[in-house]
Amino acid sequence: MGVQGIKSILIGVSPELERPSAAAAYGLSLARSASAHASISALSPEMTLTHAFVSSTAAGLVAAENRRLLEQARAAVEKIRQDAMAQGVSCSSEAIQKHYALLASSFTKRVRTHDLVIVDAEPDSLSLRRGLLEEALFNGGRPMLVIPPNVETFRVQNILVAWDGSAKATRAVNDALPFLRAADHVEVLSVIGEKDMSRSVPGADLAPHLARHGVNCTVKDLSTPNGDAAEIVRSQAAMNRADLIVMGAYVHSRLRQLVLGGVTQAMLRDCSIPLMLSY
Known part of the structure; x- marks a missing residue:
């Protein structure tokens, strides 16, 4: 498609x-x-x-x-x-x-x-x-x-959405809708334990919204015992043979807006799959 x-x-x-x-x-x-x-x-x-x-x-x-x-x-x-x-x-x-x-x-x-x-x-x-x-x-x-190097052909058969229920993740999902609709399968992944998500929107609540947009998706929650959420995202994307990872981008400093958050920095430093970021 x-x-x-x-x-x-x-x-x-x-x-x-x-x-x-x-x-x-x-x-x-x-x-x-x-x-x-x-x-x-x-x-x-x-x-x-x-x-x-x-x-x-x-x-x-x-x-x-x-x-x-x-x-x-x-x-x-x-x-x-x-x-x-x-x-x-x-x-x-x-x-x-x-x-x-x-x-x-x-x-x-x-x-x-x-x-x-x-x-x-x-x-x-x-x-x-x-x-x-x-x-x-x-x-x-x-x-x-x-x-990343050597990825020269666009394809979105499988997409992984790194979802933490935040406004930035919401913006990333909305920006990615043209790709999500074209995909055969989308997995909404929430990494539990990396941050407090008690006030966030769970992935299970996002799924019906995506379904109404014609997106075929499943939801998965995974825990990270060592706090390395980026590694969980990379591993799950590799397991799913994902063609694209979608996530919100974060910064730590309001005084200098170019200080990247830990997960964003880690994904930019090491990711062998095309990465879609929204801020």
Whole structure:
């Protein structure tokens, strides 16, 4: 079954990746399934010299490197555009090179005019790519699909929903409805023991709502004796041969919104299945 309700997809790629972008291949596959338009943004942070007194030689080297990186970004985005044309996918593309803060802001604004954004996984929480990912997730206002390496084909035969009954989990489920309706089976998983869920909506109450949307789902509660909810989610997803994990994203700090919650951080650090996050 094709995906209904997704019409505009933003795919963010980092040209300096040592491997081909799984997000690009996956995003074009999804766009083809949904008959959606794919917008490709190749993101290239501009190198700068922070010292006030630098030689003209050093400035020239930095300028040359920025030109090289921009050409690399343009080549990457052109390759993806050609792939889209070959697959019959409506596509627009751009290569963006700006100082990091301006690049993050520009990409985040682009996110807001699409149904969802697709990016490559970045395990390193301190990398620039992870910073761009987090900025778009927490300030873009749209759901994000994080694609691990070598997952290049969109499919949603089986989906796992990590459900804790919170507002963020609710938003994630609502954002994921086009995928949930297209799936053969959806499991709503609640991990008991990782947090106080006494005031949360249980998965059993979510199931009738999903059924009314035509979603074939089951509900499961699992306990975590060691408090590692992320490992429970990963293990259950692997057992179900899930094609997608859906969950809400969390932060710990209101002063700095890019401090990820423990489970969110753990899933971004290690997840071999496409991960859909909503905030």
